[in-house]
Amino acid sequence: MHGLDPEVVEAACLAHDLGHPPFGHAAETELDRIVRNPVECGGELSDAASDGYEGNAQTFRIITKLAVRWGRDAPGLDLTRATLAATLKYPWLRDLSDAKKTEKWSAYKTEEREFKWAREHCRGDYKTAEAELMDWADDIAYSVHDLEDFHRVGIIPWGRITAVEAEPMLIEGASAAWSKDPEWPADANSRLKSALDRIRRKISPFYAMTMESYEGTREQRRQLRNFCSLLIGHYVRAARLAETCDGKAVIIDPNSADEVRLLKFFARHYVIGLPALHAQQHGQKRIIRELFEIFLREGKAKKSNLLPMRMRYIWEDNQGAPHARLAADCVACLTENEAYNLHARLTGSSSGLVLDPIVR
Numbered sequence: 001m002h003g004l005d006p007e008v009v010e011a012a013c014l015a016h017d018l019g020h021p022p023f024g025h026a027a028e029t030e031l032d033r034i035v036r037n038p039v040e041c042g043g044e045l046s047d048a049a050s051d052g053y054e055g056n057a058q059t060f061r062i063i064t065k066l067a068v069r070w071g072r073d074a075p076g077l078d079l080t081r082a083t084l085a086a087t088l089k090y091p092w093l094r095d096l097s098d099a100k101k102t103e104k105w106s107a108y109k110t111e112e113r114e115f116k117w118a119r120e121h122c123r124g125d126y127k128t129a130e131a132e133l134m135d136w137a138d139d140i141a142y143s144v145h146d147l148e149d150f151h152r153v154g155i156i157p158w159g160r161i162t163a164v165e166a167e168p169m170l171i172e173g174a175s176a177a178w179s180k181d182p183e184w185p186a187d188a189n190s191r192l193k194s195a196l197d198r199i200r201r202k203i204s205p206f207y208a209m210t211m212e213s214y215e216g217t218r219e220q221r222r223q224l225r226n227f228c229s230l231l232i233g234h235y236v237r238a239a240r241l242a243e244t245c246d247g248k249a250v251i252i253d254p255n256s257a258d259e260v261r262l263l264k265f266f267a268r269h270y271v272i273g274l275p276a277l278h279a280q281q282h283g284q285k286r287i288i289r290e291l292f293e294i295f296l297r298e299g300k301a302k303k304s305n306l307l308p309m310r311m312r313y314i315w316e317d318n319q320g321a322p323h324a325r326l327a328a329d330c331v332a333c334l335t336e337n338e339a340y341n342l343h344a345r346l347t348g349s350s351s352g353l354v355l356d357p358i359v360r
Contacts, residue, residue: 004129004241005082012086012134019058021332022339026281027288028055031328034292038324041293047300047323049108051094056106058332059087064114065318066329072317076114084118086130089138091119100182110321129241132250140235143263148228151214156270158210162200170196174265195258202234203227235260287343288331294346296327306346308359334359 021027031053034040038047051057064076064084085091088106093115095101107115122128127135150156160166175188185191203209206223214220238256242249271277298304299315300323307315311330318326334342341358344350 008082008086008130009133011083012130013137015059015063015087016134016138018062019055022334022336023284026284028053030285030288031331034289035324035328038296041289041296043296043324049322049325051108053328054105056089057108060107061111064111081118085122085128086134088131089135091127092125110325126248129249132248133239136239136252139260140232143260144228144231146267147263148224150267150271151224154214156266161266162203162210167196173269174262177265178261191258192262195262199259202230287339290347291331291343292327295330296323299326310359
């Protein structure tokens with residue numbers, strides 16, 4: 001009914017995180033702020049891009065404008081309409097007058113033409129079936145694989161999570177996070193309590209998860225892998241295509257959706273609150289700001305030799321875009337190691353070797 005194409009789903013999943021800048025969401029928030037107000041980074045108001053920065057929108061910009069496949073007259077990856085539409089997790093442009101469209105969006109004004117073309121045959125603000133499945137796959141990865149990584153380093157205290165006395169704090173915290181969703185239900189607390197009970201039952205056979213500190217023993221690895229496989233299999237089977245075309249194209253089992261929501265909260269609650277993470281992000285935001293300032297200044301100069309070649313053609317090929325947008329493009333195209341090393345070289349804290357290029 002919905003014309004689902006598995007290869008389009010796979011392509012959308014592969015493209016999904018292309019727009020994430022180095023250092024993740026903390027850098028994304030910082031870029032959103034300074035792209036809208038580049039004055040504090042030595043720019044001018046005329047340099048600003050009023051729709052800021054968002055990882056999903058940057059993904060769409062990369063695949064339609066910045067990525068290189070053909071010549072200058074054919075920018076981007078030349079993807080099909082279905083594939084472009086499948087990458088649009090939040091299928092609208094930023095709209096500060098609409099709460100739903102203020103925090104998350106999937107295209108900038110600079111790509112409005114491509115966005116409209118991709119969405120020409122779509123209804124309202126509904127995602128395509130492929131985009132729905134990409135979104136659910138992302139939720140599964142976030143809720144399961146991130147927790148797996150955090151468990152290995154001892155951050156997620158499953159013993160405390162499964163303890164009865166932790167229940168009120170977990171339910172209230174997850175419900176508060178959920179309340180920001182316009183579709184937040186009145187029975188959120190009772191649904192989350194039921195979800196927590198189900199998660200406890202799922203983890204109960206895996207005693208090494210809740211009773212032991214992870215040291216990487218064979219039995220611990222076996223139990224962790226089996227637990228994650230159990231969750232992934234359960235959540236993959238929770239998705240089905242809708243029987244009508246008048247709403248969402250994919251229906252997720254409500255119980256599974258509630259469990260994933262709770263698992264995502266565990267990751268945020270136990271990881272994002274770490275003082276070490278806040279200290280790390282403080283320094284990373286400074287790197288983002290200072291790189292942005294250098295890229296903005298040197299990009300506007302047009303003849304600068306400081307910009308790596310990969311960044312020069314970003315400025316040369318996109319001269320109609322706001323300058324702050326192009327500076328953000330330069331930051332976003334870096335890996336974390338490239339950001340650290342290029343910042344160190346440009347600020348003089350580490351000169352490196354002349355014959356050792358950082359960005360190619």
